[in-house]
Amino acid sequence: MEKKKIVVTSRVFPETRALLEAHARLVVNETDEPWSAGKLLEHCRDAFGLMAFMTDSIGEDFIAACPELRIIGAALKGYDNIDVDACARAGVTVTIVPDLLTVPTAELAIGLILSLGRNILTGDTAIRGDGFSGWRPALYGAGLDGATVGILGFGLVGQAIAERLHPFRCRVLAADAECRSDAAFPHIQFAETDRVMAEADWLVLALPLTSETQHIIDRSAIARMKPGVRIVNPARGSLVDEAAIADALSTGHIAGYAADVFECEDWARDDRPKDIDPRLLADKARTVLTPHIGSAVTHVRRDIELSAARSIVDAIAGRPPAHAVNAPVPREVIEDA
Secondary structure: OOOEEEEEOOOOOHHHHHHHHOOEEEEEOOOOOOOOHHHHHHHHOOOOEEEEOOOOOEOHHHHHOOOOOOEEEEOOOOOOOEOHHHHHHOOOEEEOOOOOOHHHHHHHHHHHHHHHHOOHHHHHHHHHHHOOOOOOOOOOOOOOOOOEEEEEOOOHHHHHHHHHHHHHOOEEEEEOOOOOOHHHOOOEEEOOHHHHHHHOOEEEEOOOOOOOOOOOEOHHHHHOOOOOEEEEEOOOHHHEOHHHHHHHHHHOOEEEEEEOOOHHHOOOOOOOOOOOOHHHHHOOOOEEEOOOOOOOOHHHHHHHHHHHHHHHHHHHOOOOOOOEOOOOOOHHHHHHO
């Protein structure tokens, strides 16, 4: 029996490739650049499975054009770039990797806070550009000791960030859609979103991107924050209105912005900007920007790929794959209807 075709849209570790090749016939993007929508569709028209990444946009038209597709193993935690309902209607299971990104993303959030508050990148640039002749009364920043840190979203990532903040002796406020027991998190104060925004010296975003959370940080929200707030976004770019952030930086209402994610990455938005606001790129003194490296720890990325690959192997073998986020109608039933 001929092996089923699996498409992998990004260069992967040898271990990932070996696992899939033992069960399937692979087509792999061997470059660091994502395929165009047309090229992705060309490869997937007769594919049984797809390992998808952040750079892929999977919508209803794509699914309809891929009649053999049964499994999308997303090497992702957030999956707003995949229309999971359309997949379910077409008999395609979508799986994610729910936990492996949590710790490295939380670690990066702490790194962004410290880099932004303590002017680490600006200091590094000054040393390399001007030479160093000793201490000067410059680059005074903001620490965490005694500060109020607000966290919007208290899922796994929000909890991991809060846990790592505790040794810094800061006051942590958290807003979350679910009711949580204060006893389970004795170092956290839970509050409504508006209060968290109003009281935070640092505001950290740990929310998924949904229609409700898109631009949760807009001009109106920023106006309700205290002057001098610093905002850190390791979650999804479109949680913020980047133009509003740039405006508030220019007036000084926001003292700093750090981000690992950007609006231009969010494929689920037809109206997403094509580039990062150039004012954010130019404001090197008050921004820290990293290229979506929240999970970029070598062993973590390998484990993420292997988890997605195992889901695909399960589907090939006819087993229910782990971490499915939809409940598809079998395509055979759809075709017989």
